[in-house]
Amino acid sequence: MKLLKENREILLSGEEAIHLVADIEYMLISLRDIARHYYRDVDGDISPGDRALYCEETTRFIDENQITRRLAAMRRTITEKFDLELGCDDMDDIERAVAEMDYWKPKQAT
Secondary structure, three states: OOOOHHHOOOOOOHHHHHHHHHHHHHHHHHHHHHHHHHOOOOOOOOOHHHHHHHHHHHHHHHHHOOHHHHHHHHHHHHHOOOOOOOOOOOOOHHHHHHOOOOOOOOOOOO
16 A cells, blocks of 8 residues: 555654553453453354353443544644655545555345
8 A cells, every 4th residue: 555655654653652552452352351251162162052141241341432533633643743644545544544445334134
């Protein structure tokens, strides 16, 4: 992907970087530990009851810890470092990078 010259390197302060890494660590390790708690089987098998509890606990963790708000703040910290000048395609570098992403959609009824 071709970036504007000004976006080839962005700088975060040490404080910003530590805050980002700490938030990522908190989310990643917590979600890993939730999975390890419910997926006790070495083969990764899980009973239907434990699967429901895993889903409930994961959702509770995301909601109670405002994970989407925290992720949005992390994205804002990084995005603010970019020059958002539009290219000839009327998109900035970030828009261009995410334009083809395949976001979550509800499953189609069968």
